[in-house]
Each structure stands twice: as C-alpha cells, then as structure tokens.
Amino acid sequence: MSEFEIPTRIESARLILRPFREEDWRGMHTHYSNPECTRHTLGRVLSEGESWRLTATLAGHWLLRGYGPYALEEKSSGALVGAAGLWYPADFPEREIKWALLPAFQGRGYASEAARAVQAMAAEVYPGQPPISFIHRDNGASIRVALAVGAHLEDEVDFRGGRFQIYRHPAPGKKA
Numbered sequence: 001m002s003e004f005e006i007p008t009r010i011e012s013a014r015l016i017l018r019p020f021r022e023e024d025w026r027g028m029h030t031h032y033s034n035p036e037c038t039r040h041t042l043g044r045v046l047s048e049g050e051s052w053r054l055t056a057t058l059a060g061h062w063l064l065r066g067y068g069p070y071a072l073e074e075k076s077s078g079a080l081v082g083a084a085g086l087w088y089p090a091d092f093p094e095r096e097i098k099w100a101l102l103p104a105f106q107g108r109g110y111a112s113e114a115a116r117a118v119q120a121m122a123a124e125v126y127p128g129q130p131p132i133s134f135i136h137r138d139n140g141a142s143i144r145v146a147l148a149v150g151a152h153l154e155d156e157v158d159f160r161g162g163r164f165q166i167y168r169h170p171a172p173g174k175k176a
Contacts, residue, residue: 005066006086006125012117015081015110017070019062024071025055027080030102037103040139058083067125069098072114074105081105084114086122086131093157096132097122097169099145111145119149123172133167134159143167 010017029051031037038045046054061068069085082101088094097118099111115133122131133151135142143165151167158164 003066004062006121008062010070010117010121011075012113014075015114015117016073016075017084017114017117018073020055020059020069020071020083024080025052027102028055028058028083028100030104031082031100034103037100040136040142041100061087070114070118072101072110074110079105081110082114084111085118091160092134093166094132095126095129096134098133099142106141111142112148115145115149119169122169127172130169130171132169135165135167137163137165 008019029046029048032042032046032051032054033048035045058069058071065086065088067086069083069087072081072084073079074081080102082099082105084099085097087096087098097115099115101111119131122129132154133142133146135146137143137156146167150170152170153165154168155166156163157166
C-alpha cells in the first residue's frame with residue numbers, strides 16, 4: 001500500500017472517489033458559498049479564499065491522518081459532485097464519514113452512494129471500527145443520508161455551540 005492507510009481511489013456505480021486537485025476548489029466554492037449548504041456545518045458562507053483553504057484542508061487531511069475525504073467525480077460527465085470520505089478533525093469525537101454535495105447534484109442519491117462506498121472501504125481497512133457521522137441535529141438532509149445507509153443514532157452531544165448527533169455506521173455483515 002502507499003503512504004496512506006486507505007486507497008486513494010475507489011469507485012461506485014456513478015462516482016469516482018479520488019484525491020482533490022487544485023481546480024476542485026472552485027466547484028467546492030459553490031457548496032461553501034451557499035447558505036443552505038453551510039448552515040449546519042460551518043454556520044456561514046465562505047469567501048473564495050476561505051473555500052480554497054478549506055479544500056486544501058480536505059486534501060491535507062490525508063497527509064496528517066493517512067486517510068481523508070475524497071473528491072467525488074461523476075463518471076458520466078467528469079463533473080465535480082462534492083466530497084465524501086473519512087474525516088477526523090482534532091476536536092471530533094472519532095473518525096467519521098462525511099459528505100458534502102454541490103447544490104446542483106443534491107437529491108440524486110450521490111451522498112448515500114458515496115457513503116456506502118466509503119463504508120465498504122472502511123470496513124476492509126478498519127475492521128471492527130465502524131465510523132460515525134457527526135451531524136447537527138437540525139440537519140435533516142444529512143440525517144436522512146445517515147439513516148439511508150444504515151447508520152443509527154447513538155448519542156447527542158453539545159459541540160461548538162450546537163447540538164450534534166452521533167450516527168454509528170453499521171459494522172461489516174450487518175444489514176443497512
């Protein structure tokens with residue numbers, strides 16, 4: 001394997017999950033500059049410079065942790081769809097599966113498709129360590145994705161001035 005703990009590229013039926021490229025920041029900016037997309041995560045929209053830095057953070061997470069979020073590329077068009085993958089900032093309770101879709105790609109099942117691909121990969125690489133998804137309790141869209149991929153509500157905690165729910169992803173062999 002490479003210097004990373006997980007594969008740097010995986011595929012699902014409609015998506016390629018791959019490392020971020022510099023040009024991806026502009027696509028991610030359509031997510032980070034949208035108030036509906038950032039309401040429950042960042043709490044505000046980001047400037048272009050902030051979007052560039054956050055996209056660089058997603059890419060840099062791989063160097064610090066040995067794994068990280070993937071850029072999601074639509075197979076049929078080559079378009080950037082968003083981000084999904086393993087994420088573990090220093091203040092999070094544990095490793096999570098995150099997802100963030102560009103507004104034009106929401107509502108098509110891409111988040112759950114990407115989450116399932118990450119679940120399968122994580123089950124192989126980290127057996128016996130099912131990840132969580134750490135979701136603001138008012139983020140109905142992300143809660144629906146977590147439930148759709150078989151995660152279950154495990155706890156609710158105060159975090160960064162809000163209430164966040166911990167959804168545990170299923171262990172390998174468990175039905176989603």
